[in-house]
């Protein structure tokens with residue numbers, strides 16, 4: 001059985017995984033989920049990326065939105081608002097609240113996040129092994145221009161992304177705590193026993209970049225001795241979804257399919273898929289020592305996504321040969 005390890009952020013990673021499951025129904029898939037987006041709200045621990053993967057693969061996601069639960073209601077949020085308790089800018093629905101309550105309760109009882117995630121997945125049966133990148137606390141902060149002065153100010157990633165809609169200038173992205181964090185149980189083992197490691201078209205800075213920042217993870221991938229292939233989240237010079245361009249600029253990387261591949265580098269990546277619109281970038285990526293192919297990369301539906309996933313697995317076989 002083919003063992004595939006996938007590094008995943010939220011919506012992009014989750015949708016890619018659904019295609020991968022269709023393309024490789026018999027594969028043993030382990031997902032290393034980003035937890036740098038996690039936030040504590042109303043005394044609860046919220047893990048947006050883990051939940052997005054779990055709900056998407058488990059059939060509970062709000063399909064159009066890409067995050068949160070289907071058939072959601074917001075009574076608790078309205079009641080909190082009536083008490084003057086915010087933040088109002090982060091939309092937690094009633095069904096979603098239950099997940100955060102269970103998680104927080106289990107963690108207060110001493111269970112690590114990895115064990116809690118496994119317990120939550122008992123209900124959702126996502127068909128993959130979902131591991132948080134770490135059980136330790138890591139929080140992505142974005143350094144922005146202080147709107148109330150001339151200086152700079154660090155805000156939580158969710159505040160930058162959701163409240164400020166990435167509309168303010170970002171100077172740096174810091175995965176606070178990542179260098180001291182240890183990979184969660186099972187993560188290093190998954191890399192060591194993988195047949196292929198995949199970077200889906202997730203955000204290269206705050207999703208994949210944060211996972212790679214956890215001490216030992218980048219090295220474990222580079223040393224795994226198996227093909228590492230990625231899919232570009234940038235098509236025709238713009239992010240397929242989200243605001244990845246803002247964060248790429250913050251870390252000094254151009255918003256192009258080729259620049260993202262070179263940012264990961266040939267020390268990490270063996271193969272890279274770009275969209276057919278970026279076919280011109282293939283020689284540049286190959287010159288950087290990364291095998292590159294141009295194929296359609298729009299995740300318009302699960303069939304199209306499955307074809308992308310199949311191309312990634314074919315590229316992995318090619319680089320192994």
Ligand code: FO1
Nearest residue numbers: 009010011037048051067068089090091162
């Ligand atoms: N994204 C939004 O744009 N607005 C929200 O109010 C919001 C709430 C939210 C609640 C739970 C959850 O799991 C995800 C949520 N997201 C929301 C998505 C999230 O902010 C980001 O898209 C990810 O963290 C980036 O991967």
